[in-house]
Amino acid sequence: MAAILSDNFLRYLRLALVLCCGCAALGLAGRAASAVETYQVTVPLADRSEAAQSAAFQMALKVVLIRVTGHLGADQDPTLAALIGNARRYVQQYRAAPDKQLWVAFDGPALERWLTQNNLPVWGQERPPIFVWLTEQTGPQAGTAVTSTDGSELKHAIDAEADTRGIGLIWPSAADLQKNNLDYAGINNTSPAALLEIGRRSGGEAALIGRASNASASAIVHWTFLFQDRSGDFTGALEGVDRAADTYASLFAASGGIVPVDIEVSGINDLKDYAGVQAYLESLAFVSHVGVQSLSADTARFHLMTRGGAESLQHALALHGRLQAVGAGDGGILRFQLRR
DSSP states (O other): OOSSOOHHHHHHHHHHHTTTHHHHHHHHHTTSSOSOOTTEEEEEOOOSSHHHHHHHHHHHHHHHHHHHHOOTTGGGOGGGHHHHHTGGGGEEEEEEETTTEEEEEEOHHHHHHHHHHTTOOEEOSOOOOEEEEEEEEEETTEEEEOOTTOOOHHHHHHHHHHHHHTOOEEOOOHHHHHHTTOOHHHHHTSOHHHHHHHHHHTTOSEEEEEEESSSSTTOOEEEEEEETTEEEEEESTTHHHHHHHHHHHHHHEEOSOEEEEEEEEEOOOSHHHHHHHHHHHHHSTTEEEEEEEEEETTEEEEEEEEESHHHHHHHHHTTTOSEEEOOOOGGGOEEEEEOO
8 A cells, every 4th residue: 555545545445344344343433432422402391381391491401410510510500591491492303201201302513513613622422331339237247239120219329310311320239249259248249350350241331339228319439430430439439429529520521622633544455444443533522524644564644533632532442442652753742553
């Protein structure tokens, strides 16, 4: 392959990508985000009046802004007051839901543009699912391991907080516990690293491990959170969920204008590899444009337009490790190796 491809050949290559981009994208980006619907919220609706509907729209937008900025106090931020007051403008769809609720879907791109223009952070779909191991004490030496079907007040409160923060939780099933020979004592006596590994095999990319004093929403819970090379210990019924979301937001929420970043990716052996890498880069929420500059042997150079610049890009690419950093190249260009 020539060191620098001609413009005509690059245009031909882009057309050829259409033939294999879909399946390749699934291979590289299939788990880049959790199933959380960031811009869709269900909130209480007092009655069918215009005033009640407007209040519900504003309540729903407050939740969305907490999710998208990554800041728990975003609903009280005076900088966002005008946006919240104009919530109806950003509503794309809404419909009545059971139990006097209203389902609302917002225009995500429009909200992201507003936040970007006002130099506020935007946290996209880089939200790795978290496997939760939680035990609830029922006596001096007794307790239960919380499963996906548990109906305790504490689990309900944790799930609600995770929904507000926009992160996806995976709870073990009874079969998961049986398969791994885990119960109340087993979870409490297993190392966090081992629980993280078990959770990974079930789809979690982080682990949230809690020991609760009881099953009430006000229980004292001692939490340990593990994600990649980060870990922390927290205390509070919902503190584990909130601190996990804060950790993610610190890594993946990007603010500021759109800036160019060039990267090189090696290990590209064929058109499918090339298509998969380009599709993966385009799937990142803070990347607005992906262009190819050149191909040489097994290496492609991409020109990206990103929010947050190189730092946010590096955090996102480290999420699944399919593009592994290999050190800067000539002129400080970021270089990555495609892993298989």
